[in-house]
């Protein structure tokens with residue numbers, strides 16, 4: 001399994017929203033949001049993204065890659081489902097709407113599963129939270145994302161979740177800018193495109 005962490009871009013300022021940004025062009029189907037653009041095509045992508053996002057370290061990534069060489073489809077499906085739920089909840093916050101009950105329920109379910117897999121222990125002279133043995137190794141990634149999403153959505157930072165203003169972008173981020181005026185996922189991409197478009201419009205006006 002070849003890991004390609006360099007293909008992912010982290011711009012959200014939050015782990016769970018960075019996962020959301022592995023998909024794009026979200027559309028609402030009758031029950032849930034589904035993306036048309038997908039950059040987590042297989043389990044190698046999920047592990048690569050988790051490595052890039054520091055959800056796991058390099059050693060853990062290598063172990064996971066070796067252990068899940070022929071599997072992980074279940075975890076991939078769960079990661080995508082969790083991603084869609086987080087997207088639904090985050091855009092509800094942005095749009096000032098009541099989030100869908102299914103999205104709330106799904107994140108809560110994953111949150112509880114994550115907590116169940118944690119064990120409070122005392123080792124090496126200190127208290128710690130460890131993972132219970134026997135859990136599917138890929139669950140570590142999903143657990144970390146679920147807990148990060150709950151932490152973000154229940155915090156004050158949730159009020160600063162924004163959607164990139166770029167046409168057909170739709171990436172989400174937390175606006176931690178000093179003036180609270182961040183509009184773009186990345187100034188060099190969507191921000192730059194918008195600048196070029198504004199410039200062209202102006203030039204067209206001057207020419208006419």
Ligand SMILES: [Zn+2]
Pocket residue numbers: 164165166169170171184185186189190
């Ligand atoms: Zn953008």
